[in-house]
Amino acid sequence: MKKVLSITFLFLFSLMTINESAFAAKSDSIKIVINRNQTILPDRSINIGVIDYKRNGKVRKTPGFLNGRRFWWNYTVNVIGGDHFNGKVRVDKALIPSVGKSIEIEIFPKKQPELAKKVIVPLNYETKLDFFATNEFDKAPGEKVEGKIVTFFDNEQHEVYDKLRRKKEAENFYFSTNGGDWDNGKFVIESDIREIQNHVVGLFIQARNNPMIADTFAFQLDYKHDYNLWFKGQNGWNGNDGWNGSDGSTGRHGQDGEHGENGYSGQNGPDVGVWVDLYHDSILGYPLLYINAENFWSGEEFRYLVNPNGGSFTVSSDGGDGGRGGDGGDGGDGGNGADGKIWIEKKVKKVTVKKPFKEKKTITEKKTITNEEGEEEEIEVKKEIEVTVYKNVVEEKVIEIKHQNPGQNGGDGGWGGAGGLGGIGGRGGTIFLHFTDDAMPYQDLITAHSSGGFGGLHGDGGDGGDGGNGGAGKPRGKNGWNGKDGPEAFGWAEDGWDGDIVVSPTEEFFYYK
16 A cells, blocks of 8 residues: 555656646747848848747747857748748848838747747848949040949948959949940940040949939040050961871881971951041040041951040051961881791601610628537528619600791881971051141151061971881891981071051041031
């Protein structure tokens, strides 16, 4: 009876302990914490945390920015306008633009949905943005402007975007241009002066999260730039290398290598015409040189404005470089000579050899006996024994004599192919410079170059093939001769001639409107 009472008491005590432990593990309430030091924008992640107040008075925190140990799998997290993973909420990209928008976060312990808490998190948005150029550039057509964008947000935070060539940064903004293009994170000023109105170019930037916020980076061109217009004739093709000769088969000569192909000559530079006029620009308030250039071969035209106070123009028309001569092919190796045929001669020869024979022989031995008187007496006793005797015997024996025919001579190595000659450089194009009377005083700002192309390098001669080894025999075959290396011309082919520069006057041709 006492034993039954003890067991019952122990059971009740254990049950009370389990219930008390379960009670202590339950949450009394929770609190959602948002890290307010972060800018909350679409397509970005934000850190969140949970403070869990237990019924036994203890407090538990989630890992992450709260540095707690209460794992996230103990909670259910629902997000409207985003998704959650392990303490990070990623805001949907579809919420762009973010101004006036928010996301909703609901969290509760998995077994206590009645403790659910909800928070409305407003999204941040830009209140101002500025574009700053970060490189030195001339205010002239064709120049590239690199820069950074600084944005300021409604939470008094700011961000700097200085790697705009990266899609991740550039996609936060809309870019439009006047007199240029936005290309790979750079503002490229239009190179055609006819596409620029009133000498002004600009970049317009708009925040995607708040389209009401924008900045315009605009400036007036001054054309203080060193322009370069360069033409070059096409380089000559390289000559093909000669094929290597095939190796000779047994006892055969190696095949000669093929000659390298000559390099092709470079093309001449195109003839170019340049017309220069001076006019007074009423918008800028100072004179400009108007330059019109034409490639006479293609008909393509180029137009420039040059500020005489700090600008210049250089035109070049160079001949193409000659192609390299092809290398000669290597000669094939001569084949090894065949070994001489081996044959066996058999002969019968009489030879005297010693052979063993068995013979019987009588010998006398001394023996001690006891005579009739009982005395010891030594007597001689004859005994027959068998002995081995060696005798000369004449026999016939078949012997083999090894013979070998003469070895075959090795084949000669093939000759190497000759190296191809390099192509001659192309001639520089003729450049015609035409100046009006007003532009003639600024002739020193216009520079013309017309250089011939470089001659191509001559090809190397091919290596001669190795002679084959003579075959084994009696006598041994002779080794083949090594092939000679292919001939080659050292150095380079002749450079092309420089073109002519012709300067002449012309009538005024540009009228500014």
